[in-house]
Amino acid sequence: MASRSSGTGPRVGLVQRLRVWAIGRLRRSRFLPAGMPDKLTDESRLGRGFEQQIMLYFPTTLDSVYQLRPWFHALTALDRVHPVVCVFKDSRTARVVRDETGLDCVTLARYGQLDEILSMSDVKLALYVNHDPINFESLRFTSLVHVYLGHGDSDKGVSVSNQVKAYDFCFLAGQAALERTATAVMLYDAPAHSVLIGQPQLDGAAPVKPSPDPDGRPTVLYAPTWEASQPSVSYGSLETHGAALVRALSGTYRVVYRPHPLNGVIRPSYAAADAAVRELADRVDTDVPLEQSFADADLLVTDVSAVTLNWLPTGKPMLVTTPTVPYPPSALMDVLPLVAPHDDFAALVAEHLRTDPTAVARTALVEHYLGDPTPGVATARFIAACEDAMALRDREWAARRLAGATGP
Numbered sequence: 001m002a003s004r005s006s007g008t009g010p011r012v013g014l015v016q017r018l019r020v021w022a023i024g025r026l027r028r029s030r031f032l033p034a035g036m037p038d039k040l041t042d043e044s045r046l047g048r049g050f051e052q053q054i055m056l057y058f059p060t061t062l063d064s065v066y067q068l069r070p071w072f073h074a075l076t077a078l079d080r081v082h083p084v085v086c087v088f089k090d091s092r093t094a095r096v097v098r099d100e101t102g103l104d105c106v107t108l109a110r111y112g113q114l115d116e117i118l119s120m121s122d123v124k125l126a127l128y129v130n131h132d133p134i135n136f137e138s139l140r141f142t143s144l145v146h147v148y149l150g151h152g153d154s155d156k157g158v159s160v161s162n163q164v165k166a167y168d169f170c171f172l173a174g175q176a177a178l179e180r181t182a183t184a185v186m187l188y189d190a191p192a193h194s195v196l197i198g199q200p201q202l203d204g205a206a207p208v209k210p211s212p213d214p215d216g217r218p219t220v221l222y223a224p225t226w227e228a229s230q231p232s233v234s235y236g237s238l239e240t241h242g243a244a245l246v247r248a249l250s251g252t253y254r255v256v257y258r259p260h261p262l263n264g265v266i267r268p269s270y271a272a273a274d275a276a277v278r279e280l281a282d283r284v285d286t287d288v289p290l291e292q293s294f295a296d297a298d299l300l301v302t303d304v305s306a307v308t309l310n311w312l313p314t315g316k317p318m319l320v321t322t323p324t325v326p327y328p329p330s331a332l333m334d335v336l337p338l339v340a341p342h343d344d345f346a347a348l349v350a351e352h353l354r355t356d357p358t359a360v361a362r363t364a365l366v367e368h369y370l371g372d373p374t375p376g377v378a379t380a381r382f383i384a385a386c387e388d389a390m391a392l393r394d395r396e397w398a399a400r401r402l403a404g405a406t407g408p
Contacts, residue, residue, distance in 0.1 A: 035061050035062075035063045036061065037059070037060075037061050037088075037089040037090035037093075037109075038090050038091055038092060039089055039090070039107075039109035039110075040090075040091040040107055040109065041107055041108055041109040041110070041113060042091070042094075042106050042107045042108070045106050045108075045117070046113060046116070046117070047116075048117070048120065049117055049118075049119075049120035049121035049122070050085045050106075050117060050118075050121040050123055051083065051085075051121075052082075052083040052084055052085040052104065052123065053082060053083070053122055053123055053124045053125065053390065054078065054082050054083070054084045054085070054123070054124070054125045054126075054127065054386065054390075055084070055085050055086075055087055055123045055125070055126045055127070055138075055144075056075065056084055056085070056086040056087065056103075056126075056127045056128075056129075057087050057126055057127070057128055057135060057138040058086060058087070058088055058093070058097075058128075058129065058130075059087075059088065059089045059090075059132055059134035059135065059137070060090075060093070060130060060132050060134075061089075061090045061092075061093055062090065062092050062093050062096065063261065063262070063265075064093075064130065065093060065096055065097070066151075066261045067129050067130050067151035067152075068097065068129050068151070069100070070151065070152070070201035070204075071129060071149065071151075071200070071201060072097075072100060072101050072204065073200065073201070073203055073204020073379070074200035074201070074203065074204065074378075074379050074382050074383075075101065075103060076101050076102065076103065077200075077379050077382075077383065078382065078383050078386060079103055081383055082383075082386065082387070082390075083104070084103055084104070084127075085103075085104045085105075085106060085123075086103050086104065086105045086106065087106050087107075087108055087114065087138075088105060088106070088107045088108075089107065089108065089109060089134070090107065091107040094106065094107045111137045114137060114138065118141055118143075118144075123143075123144055124143075124144060124145065124389075124390045124393045124394065125144060125145050125147065125386060125389050125390050125393065126138055126139075126141075126144045126145070126146045126147070127147050127149055127386075128146070128147070128148050128149065128167070129149050129150060129151045130150075130151055131148075131161060131163040135166070136166070139166055139167075143397065144393070145168045145169070145389045145390065145392060145393040146166070146167045146168050146169075147167060147168065147169045147170070147171055147385075147386075147389055148164060148166075148167040148169070148170045148171070149170075149171050150170070150171075150172075152201075152305075152306030152309075152310075153172070153173040153174075153176075153177050153199065153306060153309055153369070154304065154305050154306040154307075154308065154309060155180070155304055155308070155327055155328060155330040155332060155333055156225075156233055156235060156304055156305060156306075156327065157232060157233045157325075157326075157327060157328055158228070158230065158233040159177070159180065159328075160180050160181055160183075160184035160185055160328065161185070162185060162186075162188075164181065164185060164188065164193070165185075165188055167193075168193070168389070169193055169194070169195055169385075169389060170193060170194050170195070171194075171195050171197050171382065171385055172194050172195065172196055172197070173196070173197070173198055173199045173309070173369060173370055173371060174196060174198065174367065174368055174369045174370050174371045175196065175368050175369075176330075176331060176332070176365075176368050176369045177194075177196075177369075178190055178191065178194050178196060180328060180330075181194060183328075183329070184328060195385045195388075196371060196381075197371070197378055197381040197382045197385050198370055198371030198372055198373070198377060198378030198381055198382075199309075199310075199370050199371070199373075199378050200378040200379040200381075200382045201310075202310070202313070202370070202373065202375075202378065203375055203376055203377075203378055203379045204379075205289065205290075205291040206289070206291070208289065208291050208292045208295045209295065210295045210296055211292075211295075211296050212296070213254040213282075215254070217252065217253050217254045218253050218254070218298040218299070218353055219253065219254045219255075219256055219296050219297045219298050219299075220249055220253045220254070220255050220256070220297065220298070220299050220300075220301060220349060221256045221258060221285075221293055221294070221296070221297035221299070221300045221301070221302075222242075222245060222246065222255060222256070222257050222258070222277070222281070222301045222302075223257075223258040223260075223293070223300065223301075223302045223307050224236050224237045224238050224241075224242065224259075224260065224302060224303045224305075224321070225237075225260050225302075225303045225304070225305040225307070226260040226261075226262040226263050226264075226265070226266075226270070227239075227263070227264070227266050227267050227270040228266070229266055231325070232325055233325065234323075234324070234325055235303045235304040235305060235323040235325065235327065236260070236263075236270065236303055237303045237321035237323070238263065238270055238273035238274055238277060239269060239270060239273045240321070240324060240341045241321050241339065241341055242273050242274075242276065242277045243273065243276045243277055243280060244341070244345070245301065245339075245345050246277055246280040246281055247280060248344075248345040248346045249345060249346060249349060250280065250282070252346060253349065254282045254283070255280075255281045255282050255283075256281065256282065256283045256284075256285055256293060256296060256297060257277050257278060257281035257283070257284050257285065258284075258285040258286075258290070258293050259274055259277075259278070259284065259286065290310065294310070294311060294314055297316070298316060298317075298353060299316060299317045299318070299319070299349060299352060299353055300316065300317075300318045300319070301318075301319045301320075301321065301339065301349075302318065302319075302320060302321070303320065303321050303323065304320060304323050304327045304333065308320060308332060308336065309332075309369050309370065312332075312362060312365065312366055312369060312370065313366060313370065313373050315359070315362075315363065316356075317352040317353060317356040317358070317359070318336060318358075318362070319336070319337050319338075319339050319348060319349070319352060320333065320336045320337070320338055320339065321338070321339050322338045322339060322340045322341070331365055331368065332362075332365055332369060335358050335361040335362060335365065336358060336362075337352065337357075337358060
């Protein structure tokens, strides 16, 4: 028995080493799926603390960068005043964010690495843009104030979640988001844990010039949402409206299609509907900023999604597709005209381009949903809210230490 054990040990060790080597090669190869974190730690950052006092935690992968990208402007503005470190579990995601923002981006593969570094750092504030379950690897640290930013306010049911209770504060756009949260989340003091800052995501857009149709046709932008991973919040219209809508408008209008980055990741049928609309549209906007798509369009057709709020300040007409699932009570959805799958799409578009009957009501809701949309105001409020959160942390941390020093 002894000789058998001694003979097996080296073989097991070799197999383990080969397995680790193979996993490492896969993580460094181009064959690792974009949706799987490569977990390639920045070894040079281990053993020393962060110099920054603010940490953005983003454990998700490349296919979710669209959630973080709208915050780039606000984060770089914050970094100029209070330096920010961004922590990832995927080095490819870190590289993209580093290249596009210049922010300090660090990849930490294992939970213990974050624990070690935070123990020797003076990080006071942690920011999150989604509810990824892995956030709890950071949320467990009690020496930080944890703030949820989100990645796009909307009237979707997913915009209100019991998960907000995991954070000390939620930075919300406007009064509409606060009311939505207070109404929908039970046993949660929304006013006490919410800070209204507007939408800093709208501040960072570079000036764009409209690109009108060469043939002089009005431009209709069709920007549906994805099918969603949860059936209860599946507001996407590609299968119910998509191809028929584009066919009905083609010729009379220039139809620009702006697909959601996650179209078809859940249902092959939704991917097929996306492909069909791409074939039918006059243009597919996948490589231009959202602001350019908005500037080029005379009217928007979209779903219950954050796109409705982003479009609101343009002052231009908007139609929303009738979803197949219920959506929460919404002042904006009470105003916007809903388009059913069998409606006369061309007639509706023509009417709203000609008369825009909901213009006054939409304008009245801009501040309710977005706060003060004056460029720069929301970014300044975001920075001030971060400063207030850090100051609160310092007071609470000092009080805790004093209580511990004096004892009962």
